Amino acid sequence: MYIIGENIHIMADKVKAGIKERDAGFFQKLAVAQVEAGAQALDINLGPRKKDWEEIFPWMVKTVEAVTDVPLVLDSTNLLGIEAGLKVITKAQPIINSMSAEEERLESVPLIAKKYNAKIVALTMAKSGIPVSADERVGLVIEKLIPRALEIDFPVEDLIIDPLVLTVSGCQEYAPELIEAVRTLQVVWDPPPAISVGLSNVSNAVPDENRSLINRVYCAMLMGVGLQMIIADPFDEPQNEVIRVIEKRDDSTPVGKLYLTISDRVAAMEEPSIDDVDMSDPEQAAIWKTVQILLNKVIYADSYLQQ
Amino acid sequence: MSIEIPKDKWPGAVQTVTLGATAEQGGTRTKVVTIGGEQTLPFMHFESETPNRPVIAMEMSSSRPGGWSQVLQDTWGDVLDDPAKWAQACEQAGAELIVLMFGLTDADDNPITPDFAVQTVKAVLEATGLPLVVLGPGQVDIDNAILVPIADATKGERLVLGLCEEGNYRTIVAAAMANDHLVLGRTPMDVNLAKQLNILMTDMGLPRDRIIMDPTTGALGYGIEYGYSVMERLRLAALQGDAMTQLPLMVNPGFESWKTKESKVGEGVPDAWGDWAERGVHWETVTAVSLIEAGADVVVLRHPDSLTRVKESIDELMAAEPV
Numbered sequence: 001m002y003i004i005g006e007n008i009h010i011m012a013d014k015v016k017a018g019i020k021e022r023d024a025g026f027f028q029k030l031a032v033a034q035v036e037a038g039a040q041a042l043d044i045n046l047g048p049r050k051k052d053w054e055e056i057f058p059w060m061v062k063t064v065e066a067v068t069d070v071p072l073v074l075d076s077t078n079l080l081g082i083e084a085g086l087k088v089i090t091k092a093q094p095i096i097n098s099m100s101a102e103e104e105r106l107e108s109v110p111l112i113a114k115k116y117n118a119k120i121v122a123l124t125m126a127k128s129g130i131p132v133s134a135d136e137r138v139g140l141v142i143e144k145l146i147p148r149a150l151e152i153d154f155p156v157e158d159l160i161i162d163p164l165v166l167t168v169s170g171c172q173e174y175a176p177e178l179i180e181a182v183r184t185l186q187v188v189w190d191p192p193p194a195i196s197v198g199l200s201n202v203s204n205a206v207p208d209e210n211r212s213l214i215n216r217v218y219c220a221m222l223m224g225v226g227l228q229m230i231i232a233d234p235f236d237e238p239q240n241e242v243i244r245v246i247e248k249r250d251d252s253t254p255v256g257k258l259y260l261t262i263s264d265r266v267a268a269m270e271e272p273s274i275d276d277v278d279m280s281d282p283e284q285a286a287i288w289k290t291v292q293i294l295l296n297k298v299i300y301a302d303s304y305l306q307q
Numbered sequence: 308m309s310i311e312i313p314k315d316k317w318p319g320a321v322q323t324v325t326l327g328a329t330a331e332q333g334g335t336r337t338k339v340v341t342i343g344g345e346q347t348l349p350f351m352h353f354e355s356e357t358p359n360r361p362v363i364a365m366e367m368s369s370s371r372p373g374g375w376s377q378v379l380q381d382t383w384g385d386v387l388d389d390p391a392k393w394a395q396a397c398e399q400a401g402a403e404l405i406v407l408m409f410g411l412t413d414a415d416d417n418p419i420t421p422d423f424a425v426q427t428v429k430a431v432l433e434a435t436g437l438p439l440v441v442l443g444p445g446q447v448d449i450d451n452a453i454l455v456p457i458a459d460a461t462k463g464e465r466l467v468l469g470l471c472e473e474g475n476y477r478t479i480v481a482a483a484m485a486n487d488h489l490v491l492g493r494t495p496m497d498v499n500l501a502k503q504l505n506i507l508m509t510d511m512g513l514p515r516d517r518i519i520m521d522p523t524t525g526a527l528g529y530g531i532e533y534g535y536s537v538m539e540r541l542r543l544a545a546l547q548g549d550a551m552t553q554l555p556l557m558v559n560p561g562f563e564s565w566k567t568k569e570s571k572v573g574e575g576v577p578d579a580w581g582d583w584a585e586r587g588v589h590w591e592t593v594t595a596v597s598l599i600e601a602g603a604d605v606v607v608l609r610h611p612d613s614l615t616r617v618k619e620s621i622d623e624l625m626a627a628e629p630v
Contacts, residue, residue, distance in 0.1 A: 169499055299544045299552060301503035306510065307551050 001243045002229040004073055004095075005031075005039030006200065008064075010047040019046065019056065027060065028067040035068050037234040042068070043097065044085075045075035053081030058088045065091050073097045073121070073231075079108055086116040094118045098162060100125040101144035110154045119158040121196060124181070130164050132173055134180035137163050142188055160194040160229065161185055167204035168214060168293055168300050175202065175218070175294045179266065183225035196229035197222065199239075202294070207302050216242045217290040220259045223247075224266030258284050262291060271295070314354045319548035321345040321604070322515050323358070324555050326404065326467055326489060327438025333463035333487065337436025340404050342519075342604040343555035348542065349602050350624045361599045361621055363614055364404035364440065364607045365397035366561050369427045370414040376571045378584045379609055388414065390427050391434035398435045400611035401618060406440040407431055409453060419444070424453035425460045432461065440467040440491065440557075447475045458482035467491050467519060473504055480511050491557060493521040496533055498540050498552075505551045519605070520554045526563035527594045534558070535601040542602040556602055560595035561609035592616045599624070 007030055009015055018026040031042055042064060049056050057074070064072060072089065074082045075097035082096055098121040099109035113120045122145045124130070124137035131137050141161055149156050163181040166174040178197070186192045202218045203211040216239040219230065223246045232239065242259050244250065251257040258277060265272045272295075277288045286305050292298040301307070323344040328334025344358035371387045386392040394405050407428065413419055428441055441457055443450030454468050455478065469491030471479050476492065483490045492508060494500040501522050508518055522541060524534025544552040564570055569580065570587035580586055591613040595606040599621065608614050 170497075172499070297547075298549055299502050299540070300499050301506055301551065302499075303503055303506040303510070307506055 001223070001227075001247065002040050002196075003038055003234050004041040004043050004196065004229065004231040005034030005037075005234045006043050006045075006198070006231050007034055007233060007235070008042060008060075009045040011045075019060075022059065024063045024066075027063050031064045031068050034234045035070055038240060039070065039234040041071040041073055041092075041095065043073040043075050043231055045097075046081070048076060048078040049081050050078065053078050054084055057081040057085035061085045061088050065089070071095055071119075074118075079112060083112055083116070086112070086118055089116070095121060095160065097121040098123050099145075101140045102127045106144060106148050110148055110152055113158070114152060114154050119160055120154075121160045121162050124161065124163045130166065130174070132177055134163075134177045134184055137177070137181045138184045138188055141185060141193070146189060146193070156189065156193060157191060160196045162196050162198065165197045165199060165201040165218075167206065168202055169205040169302070172293065172296050172300050176296050179221055179225055182222055182227050186226055194229060195227060196231060197227065199230045199232040210302075210305065212236055212238055213286060214290055214294070215239055217259075217262070217287055218294055219243065220246060220263045221266045221291070221294060224263035226267075254278060254281065255283055255287070258287055262287070312353060315347065315351075316354070317346055317546035317548075319346075319546045319550075319553060321542070321545050321555055322518075322553045324489065324516050324519060326440075326465060326519075328463055328465040328487070332465075334465060335432060335436075336438055336464065338403075338438065339465075340438050345542075345546075345602075347546065349600055350627060352627050357625065359604070360625055361603060362403045362605045363401070363595075363617055363621075364406045364557075364605050365400065365402035365611075365614065366406045366408060366559070366607050366609050367393045367397055367431075369407065369409045369419065369424070370412070372408075372410065375609075376565050376587060377573065378570070378587045379565060382584075382610060382612075391430040394431045394435040394437075396611075398437055401614050402437065404440065404605065405431065405435060405437050406442065406607050408442050409444050411444045411446070411449065419449070419453065421453050421456040425456050428457050428461060428466075432464070438465065438467075440469070442469045442491070445470060450475065451478045454479055455482045458486040458488055461488070462486040465489055469493065470521070471504065471508060473500065473507070476504065476508055477511065480508050480513050483517065484511070484513055489517040489519060491519050491521055493523060496523045496525075496530075496537050498522075498537055498544070501537070501541060502544075502549075502551045505554060509551070515550070515554065518554050519557045521557050521559070524558045524560070524563060524598055526560065526567050527590055527597065528569070529563065529567055531563075531594060531597060535597065538598070538601040538603065555604035557605035557607065558598050558603045559607045560598055561591055561607050561613070564591040564594045565609050588612045588616070592620075596620045 069091050071092040073095040074085045096113050096118050099105045100123040124140045168175050200215050203214040245256040246263050251260050261276045262272045272291050277284050279285045293300045321343040325341045327336035327339040342359050347355040386396045467489045468483050471490050471492040492504045494504050522537045525531045541552045570590045573583035595617045
């Protein structure tokens with residue numbers, strides 16, 4: 001699993017404070033720690049920075065590149081800021097996060113990416129919003145995102161399709177469709193485009209104590225359909241353990257075996273079965289309940305584990 | 308050529324809930340109302356019998372309501388100033404259930420007191436033998452201050468007390484549990500929140516047969532499709548076996564439709580809109596019948612003519628022959 005570390009994100013208070021004080025040491029420590037925890041690239045989400053983009057994007061790129069060699073993912077709606085950052089990249093091939101099938105982004109982002117030899121995270125989102133169904137999301141890739149790359153001779157292998165994970169708390173019907181979108185995207189083009197998702201989005205607006213569980217159960221299900229890249233928290237040890245268990249096919253513990261079974265069931269287009277689960281083990285019961293909400297079989301509620 | 312109609316067999320059922328208690332059952336009601344028990348989508352009689360008809364409740368207030376459409380004020384007349392008479396008028400109009408709403412103030416514009424609230428509930432209980440839903444004005448402190456003494460003073464009546472919301476359910480649920488009452492839980496048009504509130508209330512030990520849920524809805528032309536979808540999803544989940552969505556649904560087409568411009572305003576509107584009073588009744592009727600089709604177990608109305616028409620619709624919907 002290729003993990004893009006998500007922790008340099010403007011929504012985090014410490015990141016906000018670090019930017020305000022131009023605390024290079026803070027960001028360098030956070031970057032190194034993420035890479036040491038297993039991140040193979042680093043997402044840098046600074047927000048739009050409408051007033052100081054000209055200074056802040058290059059500053060952040062230089063700050064982080066001073067301590068690590070991994071690719072940087074410049075994550076902003078402000079394309080000027082992204083370009084300012086791209087200009088000072090000296091190490092790995094960078095990634096722009098993101099473009100979508102909305103006309104303006106579709107037009108402008110690939111041109112900038114081509115100019116600076118960057119990859120692009122391309123969202124399956126149109127002006128009308130994010131389609132629920134897997135087919136419609138895949139349709140945007142075939143009809144809009146890839147054709148635009150071909151049109152300007154941008155390498156399709158430098159497109160990273162993000163079929164958009166939405167929260168199970170409020171957008172529950174999207175959760176199983178996303179799994180199918182990931183499955184289908186791997187057969188719609190030759191060579192298949194890279195696929196990445198923002199894993200923790202699945203638990204946005206979920207109480208903190210349940211977020212990691214929902215993230216890692218969804219991760220196991222998505223690995224079943226072949227997902228190989230996520231934007232995620234590399235410090236989430238239980239999540240990393242699930243990734244290891246599935247990659248190594250380690251069924252030596254009952255919980256590990258359950259994760260592997262869930263992943264295999266999804267891979268085989270079967271529904272995970274309660275017969276796979278030892279419901280007397282609270283951890284397995286919680287995993288089972290989480291599978292049920294992620295497949296939209298049982299309506300999500302904040303206290304779904306208490307039901 | 309014979310056509311075989313496909314039938315669904317659902318694993319779950321809606322909880323059966325009884326409102327009100329007769330003298331034998333520890334209350335004073337002459338009639339009780341039983342709702343819920345459905346094992347299929349609304350009126351799919353060929354799949355499963357509908358054990359209980361949808362129920363029509365009439366809404367009334369502890370004092371003359373400010374802001375009600377002139378159409379409603381003219382229809383009800385002076386009874387609006389006397390809760391006991393108003394309750395009787397609702398019963399005479401054909402209501403099966405009374406919903407008594409408390410405003411923040413009494414008829415003299417003084418803030419309501421627990422004493423006033425208890426006396427008003429007692430007067431209504433004496434005036435009618437129908438089961439009663441009692442709702443506070445919707446401010447946490449005042450709701451708690453009046454609903455607890457009301458619950459104590461009417462122990463055993465199986466009143467429905469509300470509104471329970473996520474930030475304010477503990478006191479009301481505790482008062483209902485201690486005095487053999489029911490509660491109404493309301494959430495703002497969201498299946499996740501509706502289910503969450505049910506989990507929280509049952510976690511306190513309140514049995515499921517003492518909870519009714521109000522998922523909130525909108526009037527015709529004002530978001531009814533969102534309310535409809537939420538109700539439909541809750542009902543489907545209930546039938547699929549999700550215990551925390553299996554509670555009967557009560558919604559307020561009267562409140563929702565009589566606040567729309569079409570119902571509230573008689574002057575300065577296009578002639579093509581037609582007769583004002585008739586329009587208001589139509590709006591309420593169509594809203595209510597649509598919500599019954601979505602799975603409402605109780606609809607709360609404001610106009611007696613709407614009641615008559617909705618009742619006719621229910622008769623027809625219930626009369627369809629099982630295949």
